Amino acid sequence: MIRVVLPQHLRTLxxxxxxxxxxxxxVVSVRSVLDALESRYPMLQGTIRDHVTLRRRAxxxxxxxxxxxxxxxxxxxxxxxxxxxxxxxxxxxxIAGG
Amino acid sequence: MSRARVLVGTRKGAFxxxxxxxxxxxxxxxxxxxxWEIYHxxxxxxxxxxxYASQTxxxxxQLIQRSDDGGKTWAPVDxxxxxxxxxxxxxxxxxxAHPWEFKRxxxxxxxxxxxxxxxxxxxxAALFKTTDGGSSWSELSGLREHGSGPRWQPGAGGMCxxxxxxxxxxxxxxxxxxxxxxxxxxxxxxxxxxxxxxxLISQYIPDPNADVGHCVHRIAMHPARPGVLFMQKHWDVMRxxxxxxxxxEVSGNLxxxxxxxxxxxxxxxxxxxxxxxxxxxxxxxxxxxxxVYRSRSGGNEWEALTNGLPQQDCYVNVLRDAMAVDRLDxxxxxxxxxxxxxxxxxxxxxxxxxxxxxxPAVLSVEVQTLS
Numbered sequence: 001m002i003r004v005v006l007p008q009h010l011r012t013l014x015x016x017x018x019x020x021x022x023x024x025x026x027v028v029s030v031r032s033v034l035d036a037l038e039s040r041y042p043m044l045q046g047t048i049r050d051h052v053t054l055r056r057r058a059x060x061x062x063x064x065x066x067x068x069x070x071x072x073x074x075x076x077x078x079x080x081x082x083x084x085x086x087x088x089x090x091x092x093x094x095i096a097g098g
Numbered sequence: 099m100s101r102a103r104v105l106v107g108t109r110k111g112a113f114x115x116x117x118x119x120x121x122x123x124x125x126x127x128x129x130x131x132x133x134w135e136i137y138h139x140x141x142x143x144x145x146x147x148x149x150y151a152s153q154t155x156x157x158x159x160q161l162i163q164r165s166d167d168g169g170k171t172w173a174p175v176d177x178x179x180x181x182x183x184x185x186x187x188x189x190x191x192x193x194x195a196h197p198w199e200f201k202r203x204x205x206x207x208x209x210x211x212x213x214x215x216x217x218x219x220x221x222x223a224a225l226f227k228t229t230d231g232g233s234s235w236s237e238l239s240g241l242r243e244h245g246s247g248p249r250w251q252p253g254a255g256g257m258c259x260x261x262x263x264x265x266x267x268x269x270x271x272x273x274x275x276x277x278x279x280x281x282x283x284x285x286x287x288x289x290x291x292x293x294x295x296x297x298l299i300s301q302y303i304p305d306p307n308a309d310v311g312h313c314v315h316r317i318a319m320h321p322a323r324p325g326v327l328f329m330q331k332h333w334d335v336m337r338x339x340x341x342x343x344x345x346x347e348v349s350g351n352l353x354x355x356x357x358x359x360x361x362x363x364x365x366x367x368x369x370x371x372x373x374x375x376x377x378x379x380x381x382x383x384x385x386x387x388x389x390v391y392r393s394r395s396g397g398n399e400w401e402a403l404t405n406g407l408p409q410q411d412c413y414v415n416v417l418r419d420a421m422a423v424d425r426l427d428x429x430x431x432x433x434x435x436x437x438x439x440x441x442x443x444x445x446x447x448x449x450x451x452x453x454x455x456x457x458p459a460v461l462s463v464e465v466q467t468l469s
Binding site: 007009010013043045046047048050051052057059060093094096 | 133134155156157158159160161174177178180
């Protein structure tokens with residue numbers, strides 16, 4: 001079971017409290033986790049990555065195991081601790097704006 | 099007895115204000131979508147309980163929300179706005195070619211007859227349409243592909259399609275306006291478009307009389323006279339009596355003819371309202387006095403309406419979608435400010451009072467007249 005922590009605004013949008021837990025088949029990567037997330041919560045489509053290009057939105061970052069993995073290829077395997085559900089994948093909003 | 103429901107979009111959420119026909123006491127509900135920018139909220143004339151809201155964020159992009167119960171509850175609908183084909187380029191601020199990129203929805207205009215049909219004006223400028231209540235959106239690409247698109251350029255707020263006016267006498271006729279391309283009209287339901295900017299003079303573009311490139315801020319129409327249009331341009335208040343084929347200036351005795359909003363009295367097609375703003379580099383009222391100006395002659399002769407509005411030290415702005423009128427017997431006029439006040443007049447502008455005064459900066463105001 002993969003654990004995902006969303007920013008507060010996206011938790012509100014998806015009507016979830018706390019972490020999201022997802023079943024992800026195959027290689028556990030940013031892409032496969034987001035595919036599973038958007039499949040379960042369709043209202044999140046377009047809010048983390050672009051609908052068409054699937055590029056990460058500029059003011060969001062992906063953290064895992066205390067590392068910024070935002071610039072890793074989307075199909076790169078996430079750390080084992082994330083794949084085992086010991087650590088969450090964090091979707092972080094930039095600390096910016098008013 | 100009729101009632102009024104005011105839909106307010108702000109920098110940090112949406113608010114719904116309701117009152118009976120006297121419009122003295124208001125109930126405020128919100129913030130809905132707290133923390134998000136709400137560019138516009140508008141209800142369907144065909145089903146007043148059907149509302150649509152444009153919810154946007156620099157972090158999370160664009161959402162469209164829909165309510166089927168007059169704003170009590172909301173649910174997100176489709177937020178996929180994808181241009182047809184390869185969208186090409188428009189002019190960037192420095193004159194270079196810049197690819198078309200979707201940023202946000204500025205304005206939602208529900209059909210006059212079908213609550214499931216809505217037009218969306220977006221940045222970078224294009225017009226989208228849904229016919230299934232927001233479950234899917236498709237572009238009316240004849241506008242963007244009109245041929246002048248590569249010459250369109252953004253205004254200071256972005257290259258936004260911000261005004262959509264539907265002709266109640268002809269479902270195939272739509273007027274739109276883009277900053278800074280100008281006004282356009284379709285007579286075939288959105289398949290083909292032509293610029294309607296003859297008579298506009300803009301000294302800030304290389305050819306002041308160009309067919310496109312004008313920074314139109316807002317267009318208003320009285321539904322009983324769809325061939326008469328009123329425009330607040332970047333500078334100049336304009337009028338057309340031939341559905342936009344030609345325009346003439348009606349700024350008359352205004353203290354400044356820069357501004358954003360313009361609207362028409364619900365029962366008097368020749369009575370119009372603007373809020374003059376000092377200049378394009380000083381976005382606040384002249385002399386620190388917040389004044390609505392009313393013309394009862396369709397322009398040129400204007401009177402200042404000040405009763406109940408701050409007349410000193412007032413430096414707010416009134417943005418382009420932030421004025422509306424109700425259709426009660428005594429026409430109500432409403433406008434919102436960047437200072438978070440929504441002012442209302444229940445006597446066609448003779449006197450004003452804030453109906454809420456400490457909201458986030460107001461981006462849009464719409465009014466529904468409910469029976």
